[in-house]
Amino acid sequence: MFASLKNTAFAAAATIIALPAVAEEVNVYSYRQPELIKPLTDAFTAETGIKVNVAYLKKGMIERLQAEGARSPADVILTVDISRLAGVVNAGLTQPVESETLAANVPAQYRDPENHWYGLTTRARIVYASKDRVADGEVTTYEDLADPKWNGRICTRSGTHAYNVALTSAILEHHGAEETQQWLEGVKSNLARKPQGNDRAQVKAIWAGECDISIGNTYYMGKMLSDDEQKAWADSVNVIFPTFENGGTHVNVSGVAMTKSAPNKDAALKMMEFLTSPKAQEIYAEANFEYPIADGTEAVDLVKGWGTFTPDAVNLMTLAGQRDAAIKLIETVDFDG
Ligand code: FE
Numbered sequence: 001m002f003a004s005l006k007n008t009a010f011a012a013a014a015t016i017i018a019l020p021a022v023a024e025e026v027n028v029y030s031y032r033q034p035e036l037i038k039p040l041t042d043a044f045t046a047e048t049g050i051k052v053n054v055a056y057l058k059k060g061m062i063e064r065l066q067a068e069g070a071r072s073p074a075d076v077i078l079t080v081d082i083s084r085l086a087g088v089v090n091a092g093l094t095q096p097v098e099s100e101t102l103a104a105n106v107p108a109q110y111r112d113p114e115n116h117w118y119g120l121t122t123r124a125r126i127v128y129a130s131k132d133r134v135a136d137g138e139v140t141t142y143e144d145l146a147d148p149k150w151n152g153r154i155c156t157r158s159g160t161h162a163y164n165v166a167l168t169s170a171i172l173e174h175h176g177a178e179e180t181q182q183w184l185e186g187v188k189s190n191l192a193r194k195p196q197g198n199d200r201a202q203v204k205a206i207w208a209g210e211c212d213i214s215i216g217n218t219y220y221m222g223k224m225l226s227d228d229e230q231k232a233w234a235d236s237v238n239v240i241f242p243t244f245e246n247g248g249t250h251v252n253v254s255g256v257a258m259t260k261s262a263p264n265k266d267a268a269l270k271m272m273e274f275l276t277s278p279k280a281q282e283i284y285a286e287a288n289f290e291y292p293i294a295d296g297t298e299a300v301d302l303v304k305g306w307g308t309f310t311p312d313a314v315n316l317m318t319l320a321g322q323r324d325a326a327i328k329l330i331e332t333v334d335f336d337g
Contacts, residue, residue, distance in 0.1 A: 024050040026267040029061055031079040032254065036287045043283070044274045050267045065093045070261045075268035080123075080254040081162045083169075086320030089116040094257045099269060105276035110253055110293045112317060118276055119253040119316075121290040124218045124309060125167050126249070127240040128203050133212045134238070142171065142242050142250065145215070146186025154190045155202040155211035159335030160327060163199070163217060167250050168330055169322035173314050174244050177329065184333045195336045200224055200233070207236040217252075222289025222302060241309035248312035254290070 030037055034056055041052040053073075057064070061079070065072055065088070077088060088094055089112065096115040103111075110119030127139050133153075139145070145154060157164065172180045192211035202214030203224060214237075224234035241249045256275055262268045274280055281292035291299045298304065 024048075024264065024267045026050055026052055026075045026264050026271050027073045028052060028054040028076045028078060028271075029064070029074045029259075030054050030056050030077070031058075031061060031084065032056075036284065037078065039287065040275060040280055040284055043280070044271055047274065048270055050270060052271070062088055062091050062093065065259060066091065068261075072259060072261050073263065074259045075262040075264045076271055077257050077259060078254070081252055082166060082255075082316040082320045083162055083323045085112075085117045085253070085255050085257065086317060086323070088257060089114075093260055095260045095262070097258050097269060097272060099273060101273045102276055105273070105278065105281075105294050107293055107295065109311075109313070110255075110316070113315075117255045117257040118272065119255045119293055120275055120281055121254045121285045121288070122251045122293055122311065123254075123290050124241060124249050124251050124311070125163060125215065126218055127242050128206060128214045128216050128221075128237040129240050130206050130212045131236060131238055139213060139240055140242060141245050142167070143175075143183065143245050144242070145190065145213075146183045148186075148190070150190040150213065152190065152192050153212040154187065155192055155205045155214040156187075156195050157198055157202065157215075158195045159184070159188075159330040163252065164215070165323055165326050165330065166252050166319060167215070168326040169319045170244065170247075170250050170312060170314055172322045172326050172329070173318060174247055177325065180326070181329050181333060184329055184335055188333055188335050200230060203233045203237055204230070207233040213240075218291075218303070218306065219289035221306060225302070239306040241307055243310070244312060247314065248310040251291075251311040253293075253316060254284075 037054055041054060044050065045052055061077060065074060079085060094116045098115055102118050106118045110122065111117065129139060168180065168184065171183055199216035199220045202216055205211050206214055221234055221239055224230035243249050256272055258268050258272065278294040278297045281294050282297050285292040286300050289303050
């Protein structure tokens with residue numbers, strides 16, 4: 001009798017022990033592509049046992065989070081561009097995350113002073129210059145792009161694209177509205193054709209002889225070099241890191257934030273700490289030819305080979321704050337018209 005009770009109790013205990021623990025999960029809304037995110041989420045799951053569910057979005061993250069409200073499954077958001085990060089923060093859809101690990105992993109320049117977002121990688125917005133038609137040292141500053149010597153020689157994507165809005169916001173921060181409008185008018189009058197296509201299409205246009213310089217993000221050099229058709233475009237240009245006359249080279253970030261309603265807060269924090277770790281930053285940066293930001297981390301050799309630069313010191317949230325004013329000026333000069 002006793003023995004049988006004991007056995008039953010033992011069996012019950014064994015059953016409880018054998019029950020799988022409730023699996024931890026974290027849900028991610030990402031504007032970044034699966035090929036960038038998957039290696040990191042796989043590594044995170046392997047290290048922590050936490051399952052990661054990712055919804056890859058092309059647009060409408062703010063609207064979706066707003067519509068879902070407190071019932072949103074999203075814990076973490078991943079995106080590029082400071083105006084997109086600031087947009088989600090300013091819409092009240094994130095929460096501050098205090099963590100010694102996060103603060104140690106991400107230099108102060110690349111995280112929100114209020115701790116609502118943390119940067120993971122940076123990219124510089126630079127000049128691609130024809131190897132044949134642009135001499136060394138011919139372009140050194142962003143301001144110089146408005147110089148009439150470039151008349152009919154510049155190609156760029158739309159002025160209202162987030163990348164160009166951020167660059168214009170930086171000009172605005174350095175020089176004020178009046179000079180920024182003059183700069184936009186000057187660049188517009190130097191364009192070889194109306195703004196169109198993406199950053200790579202401008203390098204293709206240099207290769208084809210339509211223009212001599214273009215504005216683009218650094219990582220596209222790596223992407224073009226990795227593509228059989230586009231390699232010739234990349235081979236026709238030099239990468240130039242311009243600076244502001246009174247500053248450094250314009251950079252933008254990719255970053256991560258925790259949603260206000262995160263249902264899996266602990267797992268979300270673990271994931272943010274994992275993503276910002278120096279090792280993860282390097283993997284993430286390598287996948288898209290970007291720059292990791294933690295002290296002691298390095299870009300891959302190909303990226304380092306494009307040259308060194310000093311990132312402009314303007315605070316990124318300050319830039320985000322100039323976004324609306326920058327768009328207004330871009331529209332005032334009818335940049336794309
Ligand atoms: Fe891009």
